[in-house]
Amino acid sequence: MAKTHVSTIINGEPVEFLCEPQQTLLDVLRDELGLTGSKEGCSSGDCGACTVICDGNMVCSCLMLGAEAEGRSITTVEGVAQGDHLHPVQQKFLEHAALQCGFCTPGFIVAAKALLDENKNPTEEETRYWLAGNLCRCTGYDKIVRAVLDAAAVMRAEAAE
Amino acid sequence: MPNLSFTAPTTVDEAVRMLAGGAGLAKPLSGGTDLLVQLRSGRMRPEAIVDIKRIPGLIGIREEAGEFVIGAATPGVMLSAHKAFEHAWPGIVEGADLIGSQQIQGRASLAGNLCNASPAADSVPAMIAARATCVIAGPNGRRTAPVEAIVIGPGRTSLEKGEFIVEFHVPKPKPHQSDAYLRFIPRTEMDIAVVGCGVNVTLDGNGVCTDARVVLGAVAPTQVIVEDAAKALIGHRLDEITNAALDAAAQRACKPITDKRGTIEYRTKVAGVLARRAAKLAFERAGAR
Numbered sequence: 001m002a003k004t005h006v007s008t009i010i011n012g013e014p015v016e017f018l019c020e021p022q023q024t025l026l027d028v029l030r031d032e033l034g035l036t037g038s039k040e041g042c043s044s045g046d047c048g049a050c051t052v053i054c055d056g057n058m059v060c061s062c063l064m065l066g067a068e069a070e071g072r073s074i075t076t077v078e079g080v081a082q083g084d085h086l087h088p089v090q091q092k093f094l095e096h097a098a099l100q101c102g103f104c105t106p107g108f109i110v111a112a113k114a115l116l117d118e119n120k121n122p123t124e125e126e127t128r129y130w131l132a133g134n135l136c137r138c139t140g141y142d143k144i145v146r147a148v149l150d151a152a153a154v155m156r157a158e159a160a161e
Numbered sequence: 162m163p164n165l166s167f168t169a170p171t172t173v174d175e176a177v178r179m180l181a182g183g184a185g186l187a188k189p190l191s192g193g194t195d196l197l198v199q200l201r202s203g204r205m206r207p208e209a210i211v212d213i214k215r216i217p218g219l220i221g222i223r224e225e226a227g228e229f230v231i232g233a234a235t236p237g238v239m240l241s242a243h244k245a246f247e248h249a250w251p252g253i254v255e256g257a258d259l260i261g262s263q264q265i266q267g268r269a270s271l272a273g274n275l276c277n278a279s280p281a282a283d284s285v286p287a288m289i290a291a292r293a294t295c296v297i298a299g300p301n302g303r304r305t306a307p308v309e310a311i312v313i314g315p316g317r318t319s320l321e322k323g324e325f326i327v328e329f330h331v332p333k334p335k336p337h338q339s340d341a342y343l344r345f346i347p348r349t350e351m352d353i354a355v356v357g358c359g360v361n362v363t364l365d366g367n368g369v370c371t372d373a374r375v376v377l378g379a380v381a382p383t384q385v386i387v388e389d390a391a392k393a394l395i396g397h398r399l400d401e402i403t404n405a406a407l408d409a410a411a412q413r414a415c416k417p418i419t420d421k422r423g424t425i426e427y428r429t430k431v432a433g434v435l436a437r438r439a440a441k442l443a444f445e446r447a448g449a450r
Binding site for chain 1: 165166167169190192193194197198200201210212214236238261262263264265267268350351
């Protein structure tokens, strides 16, 4: 079958690729573009390890076809830090030891960043509901939630400066 | 899937041609949160996927005379962000918002939830309760059908080959009219309804119900419009006797299965409880308007 030619924006950069009709955006990111930060956990939209932001909406890249990315703007975990400067969410994940095996971490980072882009001062409950689509088998979630709330506080303080 | 094709037409006519054209199965793609899972598991083997999201109007909500028009592929996040619609039909938004995670909400649509044809689909009971209709495009032009006419059994719809839902029309609520949707799951998030119940009521100035629709999900092969439950409400305030009649009518309408989420007896009992609770919420909302 003919491959589809796709022009899209990934982490702010124009990107072109060819993909098979059934290839997911996650397949394309990992196998065609070498962006292996997004992880394949369940392939059914349950675990959130493949979370990316597409035109401002958080989506599971395993549930989106690569061909659908035409003309869209995608942010992956690779686009969260500014060069060597970690995003506050990433910094706080380190400080709070909000990861153990790390497999779920890219999805959590993208989801947490999306939360804080939308809600500067989320409650613990809002944070837990927002992150309900990201599964972690190691941490028990508590350190993740602390890290996100702490990152929110840092971002509010930075914005106030 | 050696022969799968992907197209993203920009007009309804083009999409119909692509869906109707081939010999094999052709599937419209909106959010893909069910379709891509079925594709990967091999449960669904289409020869064509037609992405309908590039067609103008398929994503978005507009207000027209006396009604809201919701594009078939509008994702959940847009629905819950639309203040006027949420104010008009909080129950529909509650139902749609219960579907999956925030990531799923970024893609999942009302048309997808309806046409996936699960008896447990969370957005469907409140849509039926609100007497929403859908506009369907197909090889013979356009037709309109009530939402309850689409699902005919688990995984099966009344849509003919080449047909797809373009948009939903939801009438604006009358004075003292409102709705509610509740579902029961054994935890707080990320599960499929054991029972779901949508209730839409209109009250007079004294809090007496003048019109009602009660719809149950996950207790039969399709969503169930419980006529007897509506009859139990109409002409009454939501007092103890009315509640008992509502509960009994909801239980009588159940034809559930036993599965890992609940037994026949459990689902039946919960259906009565949820009908009472959803009615309480709908009456409170309608009374406050």
